[in-house]
Every structure is written in C-alpha cells, then in structure tokens.
Amino acid sequence: MATNGTEKNESPPDTTHTPSQRYLSTRGEDEGFSFEEVVLKGLASDGGLYIPEAIPKPTSWESWKDLSFPQLAYEILSLYISPSEIPADDLRAIIDRSYSTFRAPETTPLVHLHDNLYLLELFHGPTFAFKDVALQFLGNLFEYFLVRKNEGRTGRDRHHLTVVGATSGDTGSAAIYGLRGKKDVSVFILHPKGRVSPIQEAQMTTVLDANVHNLAVSGTFDDCQDIVKALFADKDANESLNLGAVNSINWARILAQIVYYFHSYFSLAKQSSSTFKIGDKVRFAVPTGNFGDILAGYFALRMGLPVDKLVISTNENDILDRFWKSGKYEKKVVRGPEAVGGLAVDGAMAHPDGVKETLSPAMDILVSSNFERLLWFLAYEFAESVGMDDYWNKKQASQEVAKWLKELKETGSFGPVYQDVLKAAKRDFESERVTDAQTIETIQDLYNKIGYILDPHSSVGVTAANRSIQRTGPGAVAHISLSTAHPAKFSGAVDQALRGLEGFDFEKKVLPAEFVGLEKRERRVTDVENDWAKVRELVKKQVEQELRGES
Ligand SMILES: Cc1ncc(COP(=O)(O)O)c(C=O)c1O
Numbered sequence: 001m002a003t004n005g006t007e008k009n010e011s012p013p014d015t016t017h018t019p020s021q022r023y024l025s026t027r028g029e030d031e032g033f034s035f036e037e038v039v040l041k042g043l044a045s046d047g048g049l050y051i052p053e054a055i056p057k058p059t060s061w062e063s064w065k066d067l068s069f070p071q072l073a074y075e076i077l078s079l080y081i082s083p084s085e086i087p088a089d090d091l092r093a094i095i096d097r098s099y100s101t102f103r104a105p106e107t108t109p110l111v112h113l114h115d116n117l118y119l120l121e122l123f124h125g126p127t128f129a130f131k132d133v134a135l136q137f138l139g140n141l142f143e144y145f146l147v148r149k150n151e152g153r154t155g156r157d158r159h160h161l162t163v164v165g166a167t168s169g170d171t172g173s174a175a176i177y178g179l180r181g182k183k184d185v186s187v188f189i190l191h192p193k194g195r196v197s198p199i200q201e202a203q204m205t206t207v208l209d210a211n212v213h214n215l216a217v218s219g220t221f222d223d224c225q226d227i228v229k230a231l232f233a234d235k236d237a238n239e240s241l242n243l244g245a246v247n248s249i250n251w252a253r254i255l256a257q258i259v260y261y262f263h264s265y266f267s268l269a270k271q272s273s274s275t276f277k278i279g280d281k282v283r284f285a286v287p288t289g290n291f292g293d294i295l296a297g298y299f300a301l302r303m304g305l306p307v308d309k310l311v312i313s314t315n316e317n318d319i320l321d322r323f324w325k326s327g328k329y330e331k332k333v334v335r336g337p338e339a340v341g342g343l344a345v346d347g348a349m350a351h352p353d354g355v356k357e358t359l360s361p362a363m364d365i366l367v368s369s370n371f372e373r374l375l376w377f378l379a380y381e382f383a384e385s386v387g388m389d390d391y392w393n394k395k396q397a398s399q400e401v402a403k404w405l406k407e408l409k410e411t412g413s414f415g416p417v418y419q420d421v422l423k424a425a426k427r428d429f430e431s432e433r434v435t436d437a438q439t440i441e442t443i444q445d446l447y448n449k450i451g452y453i454l455d456p457h458s459s460v461g462v463t464a465a466n467r468s469i470q471r472t473g474p475g476a477v478a479h480i481s482l483s484t485a486h487p488a489k490f491s492g493a494v495d496q497a498l499r500g501l502e503g504f505d506f507e508k509k510v511l512p513a514e515f516v517g518l519e520k521r522e523r524r525v526t527d528v529e530n531d532w533a534k535v536r537e538l539v540k541k542q543v544e545q546e547l548r549g550e551s
C-alpha cells in the first residue's frame with residue numbers, strides 16, 4: 001500500500017478505511033498503511049513513526065460516560081481500526097481478553113487525594129505498571145494477526161515474529177507477560193545492566209518460557225533504544241527476522257492508552273467528592289520519559305475531550321522541560337559522578353550521551369522517541385496556517401520532522417523551532433521538572449496527609465500537579481495525576497522517603513503477594529555488549545534455533 005517520493009498517490013480511493021484508520025510515517029516516505037501493517041512493522045522504513053492520517057473527533061463522546069473500560073476501549077479503538085481488518089466481534093474479544101487480567105474491577109481506578117487532585121491508578125495489571133494497559137492488548141493483537149496469517153501454514157512456512165524491545169524496567173516485564181508462551185513469537189528485551197530496580201529485573205528474568213530472552217546491555221536505556229532502532233533500520237535483520245516492536249514506537253501502544261484519559265474523565269464526573277460535570281475542563285499531569293503516555297492524552301484532547309492542559313512531568317533528565325521553555329531540543333551531557341554511562345579515570349564523562357541516574361529510573365531517558373509524533377502534528381498545524389492543500393501540508397510536516405531529527409542525530413540538538421510551533425505546543429502542554437529531593441518530599445507529604453504511598457514516578461506527576469494547582473488557583477480546575485507504577489516496584493526510593501515514619505512497614509503495607517519470593521527464583525539473562533551488530537547476530541542465532549525447534 002505504501003508510496004514513495006513526493007508524487008501524489010493516484011490509487012483509487014480506499015472506501016474500507018476512514019482517514020483515521022490509515023497510517024503514514026512522520027518522515028514522509030511511507031503512507032497509506034493499514035492498522036495491521038503498522039502494528040506488525042512497528043517502525044517505518046524511513047525511521048519515522050506511524051501516525052493516523054487524521055484524528056477522529058466523535059461528536060457522541062459524551063454518550064460513552066457509563067461504559068465499562070472494555071466497552072469504552074472498543075468505541076475508541078474502532079475509530080482507528082477498520083472492521084474490514086478486525087471485525088467488531090473479534091476486536092471486542094481481544095479487548096475483553098486483554099483487560100480480564102486486571103485486578104481492579106474498574107481496570108484503571110480513580111482515587112481522590114485531596115482538594116481537586118485525583119490520582120489515576122494505572123498499575124492494576126499483571127506487572128503492576130501502566131504499560132500493561134497497552135501491552136496486554138498488543139500481545140493479544142500480535143497473536144490474532146499471526147493466527148490469521150498462519151492459517152493452513154506449517155513448519156518454516158509459518159510467519160514468525162521477532163519482537164525486540166528496549167526497557168528501563170517496565171516495558172520489558174509488561175511485554176514479556178503479554179507475549180510469554182505465545183506461538184510464532186520470539187521476544188528479546190534489552191535492559192541497561194544494573195540500572196533497573198531489583199524487582200523489575202526479577203520480574204523480567206524469572207520468566208523462563210522458551211520464547212523469552214532477556215539481554216542485559218552494558219550501557220544506558222538510550223543505548224538499548226538505539227540498538228533496537230538500528231535493528232529496525234537494518235534491511236537484512238528486518239526482512240530475515242520479521243521484527244516487531246513493543247516499545248511505544250508501536251502505534252498500538254499509544255492507541256490503547258487513549259482509553260484511560262476518557263475513562264478517568266468520566267470517573268471524575270461520578271466522584272462524590274467533586275462538583276465536576278461532563279463538559280468541564282480537566283488537567284492531566286503525566287510522569288514523562290519517552291513521551292508515549294502523555295501523547296495518548298494529546299490524542300484524547302484532539303478527539304474532543306475537554307482537556308485544559310497536559311502537564312509534562314520530567315525528572316532531572318529534562319530534555320522536554322527545556323524544549324517547552326526554550327523551543328530547543330537538546331541532549332544535555334551530564335558530567336561528573338552523577339552521570340551514568342561510564343566515567344573516564346579523571347572523572348570526566350567518557351560517554352557523550354550522559355543521563356542522570358534518578359530515583360525515578362524508568363524516566364532516565366535522554367531522547368523521548370514519541371516526541372517526534374507530536375512534532376509532526378505541530379509542524380502540520382504550522383503548514384496548515386500557511387495554507388496549502390492537505391496533501392502538501394502533510395508532506396511539509398514530514399519534511400520538517402525529518403530535518404529536525406536528522407539535525408538531532410548529527411549534532412545532538414535542533415531548534416529553536418519556529419515561534420508558532422512552540423506557541424502551539426504551549427497551548428496544549430505545560431511542563432515541570434522535578435528533582436529527587438522534591439520526589440521524596442511529595443511521597444512523604446502525601447503519606448503524612450492521607451497515608452497514601454506513591455511510587456517515585458507517580459510522585460513526579462503529583463509534584464507537577466501540585467504546582468499546576470498553584471498556578472490555576474485551588475478549586476479552579478480539577479487535576480488528574482497519572483500513577484504509572486505500584487510503589488513496591490521501587491522499594492529503594494519508597495523506603496528512603498518513608499523509613500521510620502509512623503505506621504510504615506514495606507513488607508506488610510506495600511509489598512503485593514505476587515512479589516514475595518520473586519527475587520529468589522531461577523533466572524535467565526544474557527549479558528551483551530553495547531553493539532547493535534553483535535545483538536543482531538545473537539538474535540538471529542537464537543531465532544534460528546527456535547525455528548529448528550532446538551530450544
Ligand atoms: C513507571 C513509569 N512512569 C513513567 C514512565 C514514562 O512514560 P513515557 O515513557 O510513556 O513517557 C515510564 C516509562 O516509560 C514508567 O515505567
């Protein structure tokens with residue numbers, strides 16, 4: 001379906017897919033893809049990310065207010081997936097299966113913290129992190145497409161998917177739990193060795209299913225992400241292995257996350273502690289690293305949900321916060337003992353891509369891959385304001401994005417972007433940077449006030465929400481802060497904040513039964529160098545063995 005170059009696509013009009021059910025690459029070379037193609041491909045062949053050709057704006061969204069989470073998910077997802085690709089009953093069945101694994105009846109419950117601040121608990125899935133919302137769904141989607149592709153096929157003729165993913169801890173375990181034991185899929189998860197929390201490491205490496213492979217990379221999360229992107233960019237690897245993506249470069253990850261923005265909005269309108277009613281505006285504060293979670297909020301906003309602002313909440317790895325303040329997107333090199341990535345003997349940074357090690361390690365990311373998707377929409381809006389036809393506006397946006405990303409790769413930065421682009425970014429988003437000390441303070445403060453225990457990432461979000469409430473004025477705008485992980489996943493930070501405080505007992509009050517004894521179980525993990533070509537060879541060898549039925 002894809003076309004190349006700048007010629008207009010002259011193929012007959014597609015009547016089975018609406019524009020929001022067709023996809024294009026942010027860098028412009030590929031367009032006209034179906035949902036199945038973008039889910040299975042993950043990353044476009046020009047290195048860009050897939051986005052829908054249009055964002056739907058349903059006029060009837062308010063009528064969804066009493067739907068259960070799976071029912072709401074069906075309404076939203078079917079706007080982006082043509083029934084000619086996944087018939088309605090099949091989509092409903094995939095969704096139901098995906099959310100039947102959640103422990104909370106509401107799937108993603110909304111909890112009142114104080115005043116007009118609410119916490120959206122996204123950690124009730126199998127691995128206790130928000131990633132489960134999308135990765136349970138993605139795992140089932142992969143399975144659905146593979147079963148369909150492989151009907152009547154046997155042996156080496158079967159379509160085999162090789163999933164490669166990079167993780168700073170949560171995506172890895174959620175992907176592994178979403179894909180373990182699934183037929184025709186091998187999973188390779190790269191994590192930065194020694195830089196994920198002990199529970200996260202145990203969650204991933206104690207899964208012993210034959211199709212799951214953990215690779216501990218000597219490097220940072222960004223190195224893992226770069227290796228994954230290099231594998232996708234390698235024609236040989238991509239063609240011989242049929243690579244699939246579980247990171248939020250995969251459009252299905254963003255899509256599934258849109259649902260909880262709508263769901264929490266409707267939950268807020270039902271809270272007895274609130275005078276909030278449907279139609280009122282709300283602010284969302286989102287702990288942000290790779291920009292996938294908050295980007296789903298941007299889609300919800302563009303679909304018509306009354307969002308006043310999306311508040312980006314970064315830790316001290318603050319590339320996004322600096323962009324919103326200056327319009328310049330720039331990797332900052334961290335020097336000295338606080339940097340991760342290998343210090344030279346004299347203490348200077350030996351690794352040019354330094355990232356600061358913080359108490360919220362899942363957000364220790366230098367370059368946020370999904371920001372590229374937002375950039376495309378900002379550039380498109382800018383092109384539209386200059387007023388060409390839609391085809392050229394899209395081309396213009398893609399060219400701009402490709403130029404910025406090339407500059408980032410070659411020089412480590414781009415921008416400042418045009419004033420109008422930054423203005424559009426500021427219209428929908430605000431940003432906050434939260435230090436470790438503030439993260440600890442907020443955990444303590446909330447515990448002392450109401451006895452609630454936040455994980456450090458969620459604490460970054462709540463800190464940003466509190467600041468936003470100060471700006472809007474208490475009582476003016478309701479705030480929903482996204483809680484992205486269960487506190488037990490980050491025992492070090494939680495313990496540092498609450499040790500010695502009255503009533504705090506990590507084992508009794510925080511640790512879920514599922515984690516007890518996890519760290520003592522048998523593990524399987526392979527150490528690898530920070531070298532994408534070596535990783536490629538390892539993956540190829542392992543997949544070959546699996547296809548021969550040797551492992
Ligand atoms: C616990 C937690 N919070 C927040 C984030 C940041 O989310 P995103 O990368 O989608 O911005 C992550 C990792 O992605 C995470 O694992």
Ligand SMILES: N[C@@H](CCOP(=O)(O)O)C(=O)O
Nearest residue numbers: 167168169170171247248362
């Ligand atoms: N924080 C993430 C990093 C990967 O981000 P993703 O959302 O793009 O998968 C993690 O926990 O692995």
